[in-house]
Amino acid sequence: MWAIIGLLMIGGVISLFEILPLIKQKNWREVTVFFILLSIGLLLNILLVLRIEIPTPLDLLNQLYKPFTF
Amino acid sequence: MLEKGKISAFDFQVIVLVFTIGSSILVGPGLLARFAKQDAWMASSLALMISVSFVFLYIRLASLYPSLTFVECNEKILGKWIGNMVSILFLSYFYYLSSGLVREIGDFLTTQVLVETPIQMIMIMFLLISLFGVRLGLEVICRTAVIFFPWIVGFLLMWFLFLIPEIKLVHIQPIFEGGIVPIIQGSYHSLGLPFLELAIFLMISPYVTEKESVKKAFYRGTFIGGIILSFLVTISILVMGAEFTARNTYPSYILGKKISIGEFVQRIEIIVAIIWLFTIYFKLTICYYGLALGLAQVFKLNNYKILLFPLAFLIISLALFSHPDIVHFHEFLDHTWTPLSLTICFFLPLFVYVIGVIRKKRAIENQSNTENI
Amino acid sequence: MKKKWKILMFYIVVLCLLTGCWSRKELNEIAIVTALGIDKSEDGYIISVQIINPGEIAGKTSTGRTEVVRFTANAGTVFEALRELTTDVPRKLYLAHLREVVIGEPLAKEGIGKVLDFLSRDHELRTDFYLTVAKGSPASEILNVQTALEKIPANKLFSALENSEKNWARTKTVKLDELIDSIVSNGKEPVITGIYVYGDHEAGGDFTNVQNVSPNIGLRINQLAVFKKDKLIGWLNEDASKGFNYITDNIKSTVVNVPCQNGKVSIETVRSKTSVEGKIENGKPKIHITINSEGNIGEVQCEIDLSNQESLHKLEEEYQNNIKDKVEEAILNVQEEYHSDIFGFGEVFHRSDPKAWKRYEQNWDEEFSNLEFTVQVEGKIRRLGTITESFQNETRE
Incomplete structure (x- = not known):
């Protein structure tokens, strides 16, 4: 629980520092990309903290490249 | 222009060299010895020779549009949609590479040096320093590399010199025992680690001021780095034998442990770790930088720096969940990494290059046609 | 005001990062293990460790306590036993300064492979310690002996092993990577130097012993x-041990006694170089051993005219024969009794003729037992020491 709050707080502080000047300059494109990436990143980290298993994308690659390995 | 920094050809050469040594200094010898046994040194040299062709391709591609990064090239050559898709594919490779490097640092430090420290802590610390570097821009990264370069070389030299008394020539005999097949196998696997990863320099080469000497710097950096790697593989096998090298997860660290000059100069294996931390730091920073810059160019942002923190979260999480355990990691490196690198860092740029050449030719023809009319 | 907040934030972040020394271990919290003994027990291993008592070694005033302490534990695996020792040892064991691993003979007979895995897997252990086999007594007893002159018995063993290899040439130092290499290799079998307790076994742990x-x-x-x-299958006698070192080119200096008239002459070997070649002759593997040995006269106990080159040549001949005998004895002994290629002849073939080696690899033990060999020794006596003629010629009438 604390870890999640900590993560969200770090996320909040970082956005505060990064985003405020951008909003002032009305750089909406940057703000959107920033928030999308940040929320995916935070989500993944929260899942990790909660010990929810995230399927690794590399297994897919392993399957895909199986015929080409020697 | 997102990046206003300019670097000289020498800076470029140093950063290529350091990048090539990168993480391979630690995992390379084990990987090669597993496939090619005592002929690993030949496999390594063969890989170096083949890799020159990759560098050739990258240089040709970069000289199509000398002032554009790979991502911008893609858009110019392939159009908005396909171009951006290719760019995203390219960037996700380096997204994984960054997280893989972070994971490697974490795994190494928690196995050998800081056993009780949580791996997350090590990863976060390392990535933060890297983030700091990337935020300061390309110029700072390269200058720092130039500053640390003499240290890396000095430590390497010292390390090799101290190992000379431990060398036993019988370890590399018989030469060519298994024939050519294991050598090719070994060199195939060291293509992905590190030579194909050099594709990231397509993101950096436009910022080199001396356009003519870029080529030379690229070749020279790769070549010297590759030679250092081959040398390292050779010395690992000469000192420890192929079997022992192959069985160890981090052979070069064990190699450091073997140094003992008259019971006086000994227990300096941490020097190896220092070399490695330097080189992998620059490798990580370059990947991270390329990733952020590329992403900003794909989304047409006018500042790549705001992407760094979100990317840090993404890299850390991928580093943690991509491999459930170290066996999975090694299996991935042994089996999937090289073909994956070949697709993303060889066939993809080749494809872009071929289309680019055709387009350019057509443009010239059209131009001359219109002139004729 | 806003700037101050920013600076404060910065400090907080930095403080979080500077916790440092996460899992530090101070010198007074660790127990430095210098020797490790491994014996077989009914369902696992008996581990004994020799821990140095730093206060006694480095301190200016000694309190009369022993310099080293031995602890033992019994558990299913080596690792478990080492952890079980924490119930007895007040500090955390630190293995990086290990100098000596002693393996009990019964365990060695059963096989040491399983034990070696831990030694090469654990991150604290280095590869610069020597391995030995305890002969006649359990390894725990070896670690229970106080040694004179050298305060730490493990150090005594370490230097004794190095010195006797260098100057006596009947023992061999074996490090972990070399040992594993020869266990894994088909064309080479390992040897390990033995170590035994002499004297009054009861007195070992008694501190008064060193007084x-x-x-x-x-x-x-x-x-x-x-x-x-x-697996341990037997012991080489002293002469064969020396022969072994000649064959494996592991002679730095040694003493050779040769007969002369009615006494003996000791020759100090100062330089020796062996080359082993393998050839397939008439479809059979054959080994050629060439030894080049150089010596000085170390001691003369007979009436011999050393000013005469003739007599020196005679000595040289004896010198060569002596070496040749030992080498041949060593090979024959091992071929007949143990059928185990400790000399690494298989590796010689492996290196020189990998294709032929593939044929012999599977039943190399048998091939080795019937292997033909030739030994050629070139011995030279270069110098006589600081005196020329022995004065013994004068003392006798």
Whole structure:
């Protein structure tokens, strides 16, 4: 629980520092990309903290490249 | 222009060299010895020779549009949609590479040096320093590399010199025992680690001021780095034998442990770790930088720096969940990494290059046609 | 105001990062293990460790306590036993300064492979310690002996092993990577130097032992244990051990006694170089051993005219024969009794003729037992020492 709050707080502080000047300059494109990436990143980290298993994308690659390995 | 920094050809050469040594200094010898046994040194040299062709391709591609990064090239050559898709594919490779490097640092430090420290802590610390570097821009990264370069070389030299008394020539005999097949196998696997990863320099080469000497710097950096790697593989096998090298997860660290000059100069294996931390730091920073810059160019942002923190979260999480355990990691490196690198860092740029050449030719023809009319 | 907040934030972040020394271990919290003994028990291993008592070694005033302490534990695996020791040892064991690993003979006979895995897997252990086999007594007893002159018995063993290899040439130092290499290799079998307790076994742990001018008990290294894969199958006698070192080119200096008239002459070997070649002759593997040895006269105990080159040549001949005999004896002995290629002849073939080696690899033990060999020794006596003629010619009438 604390870890999640900590993560969200770090996320909040970082956005505060990064985003405020951008909003002032009305750089909406940057703000959107920033928030999308940040929320995916935070989500993944929260899942990790909660010990929810995230399927690794590399297994897919392993399957895909199986015929080409020697 | 997102990046206003300019670097000289020498800076470029140093950063290529350091990048090539990168993480391979630690995992390379084990990987090669597993496939090619005592002929690993030949496999390594063969890989170096083949890799020159990759560098050739990258240089040709970069000289199509000398002032554009790979991502911008893609858009110019392939159009908005396909171009951006290719760019995203390219960037996700380096997204994984960054997280893989972070994971490697974490795994190494928690196995050998800081056993009780949580791996997350090590990863976060390392990535933060890297983030700091990337935020300061390309110029700072390269200058720092130039500053640390003499240290890396000095430590390497010292390390090799101290190992000379431990060398036993019988370890590399018989030469060519298994024939050519294991050598090719070994060199195939060291293509992905590190030579194909050099594709990231397509993101950096436009910022080199001396356009003519870029080529030379690229070749020279790769070549010297590759030679250092081959040398390292050779010395690992000469000192420890192929079997022992192959069985160890981090052979070069064990190699450091073997140094003992008259019971006086000994227990300096941490020097190896220092070399490695330097080189992998620059490798990580370059990947991270390329990733952020590329992403900003794909989304047409006018500042790549705001992407760094979100990317840090993404890299850390991928580093943690991509491999459930170290066996999975090694299996991935042994089996999937090289073909994956070949697709993303060889066939993809080749494809872009071929289309680019055709387009350019057509443009010239059209131009001359219109002139004729 | 806003700037101050920013600075404060910065400090907080930095403080979080500077926790440092996460899992530090101070010198007074660790127990430095210098020797590790491994014996077999009914359902696992008996581990004994020799821990140094830093206060006693480095301190200016000694409190009369022993310099080293031995602890033992019994558990299913080596790792478990080492952890179980925490119930006895007040500090955390620190293995990076390990100098000596002693393996009990019964365990060695059963196979040491399983034990070696831990030694090469654990991150604290380095590869610069020597391995030995305890002969006649359990390894725990070896670690229970106080040694005179050298305060730490493990150090005594370490230097004794190095010195006797260099100057006596009947023992061999074996490090972990070399040992594993020869266990894994098909064309080479390992040897390990033996070590035994002499004197009054009861007196070993007694501190008063080292207060005697001539200690009642001590540790001595001698003989080489012959292994097949990871199992001990027997011991080489002293001469064969020396022959072994000649064949494997592991002679730095040694003493050779040769007969002369009615006494003996000791020759100090100062330089020796062996080359082993393998050839397939008439479809059979054959080994050629060439030894180049150089010596000086170390001691003369007979009436011999050393000013005469003729007599020197005679000595040289004897010198060569002596070496040749030992080498041949060593090979024949091992071929007949142990069928285990400790000399690495298989590796010689492996290196020189990999294709032929593939044929012999599977039943190399058998091939080795019937292997033909030739030994060629070139011995030279270069110098006579600081005097020329022995004065013994004058003392006798």
